[in-house]
Amino acid sequence: MAMFVLASVALVVVVLAWVLRPLWRMRPAAGAGMLVLLALSAGLLYLQVGTPRALDPAERVAPVTLQQAIAQLEAELEREPARVEGWRLLGRAYLAQERAGDAVEAYHRALALAPDAPVLLTEMAEARARAAADRQFDAEGIELLERALASDPSQQRARWFLGIARRQAGDAAGAAETWQPLLAQVDGATAASLRTQIDQARADAGLDPLPAPEAATATDAAAVAVRISVSLDPGLSMQLPRGASLFVIARQPGGPPMPVAVRKLPLAMFPMQLTLTDADSLMPTMKLSRLDQVELSARISASGDATPQPGDLESAPATVATGPETAAALLIDKVVR
Secondary structure, eight states: OHHHHHHHHHHHHHHHHHHTHHHHHHOHHHHHHHHHHHHHHHHHHHHHHSOGGGGSGGGGOOOOSHHHHHHHHHHHHHHOTTOHHHHHHHHHHHHHTTOHHHHHHHHHHHHHHOTTOHHHHHHHHHHHHHHSTTOOOOHHHHHHHHHHHHHOTTOHHHHHHHHHHHHHTTOHHHHHHHHGGGGGTSOHHHHHHHHHHHHHHHHHTTOOOOOOOOOOOHHHHHHOOEEEEEEEOGGGGGGOOTTOEEEEEEEOTTSOSSOSEEEEEEOOSSSEEEEEOGGGBSBTTBOGGGOSEEEEEEEEESSOOSSOOTTOEEEOOEEEEOSTTOEEEEEEEEEOO
């Protein structure tokens, strides 16, 4: 870092000396004074608004423990407190350390920046419940979950937690009613387990169990091709370009580079959940439902262009079978060079 600073000072002096040549020739003393004044001003301005610590290689070492990652994230947020995703990551990290009270405070900061984000409302409610002595959702937590579902009824975790809250409050019928829409959103194995929970709540409320599920038809099987969860490596969270777009791309394994299906989404909270279907196919002659397997990838584009550009963030490709029971997970963890 010392060599960099010396080289920078030398460069500033040379540039200023060249710019101030007319003054040097006419009034050498004034030229020298102006050179010193401008060089000092540039240095002081950098120390005031720049990031001198970024020149230290030790500051760029990747964390090897959760505590180190938290310390780096805390420092980043102290310098740049308007990063919603940063506060959310910090809250999740605190929860991993069983620091639920600190997590609540982190989510408070995130919600101050994005008060209507359903994912933040849900995770804040969870943090409050974990911080409570009885580990139960209080009135404010329930209100947060209801706001999350009012904003986005597809929020599965918010619906699950709200059902738990109503079960805790002794409202078994309300819990069963809250959980029931989840049956259409989850895979078959999860639905079977969930149905048991719902039927137990209905029994406690004096209600009959749900009717037996109907067998899926071939049309139903073709309607859902692949359910996908897209996550972001926490180490890249502070590199998210503002106004970027997320592309989720499906290709034929071993086939042409032309995508079979593409979904473009505005950047939101991670992990993001979506489903690719034939409606996302680009060509009528090649649809997802016609493929036995598909290669999936996800990319965050700063330009909003489908063509990869240096600086974009992307996942490794993953090949999965298509079908209504298929669920894939993609992790965006590398930078396009």
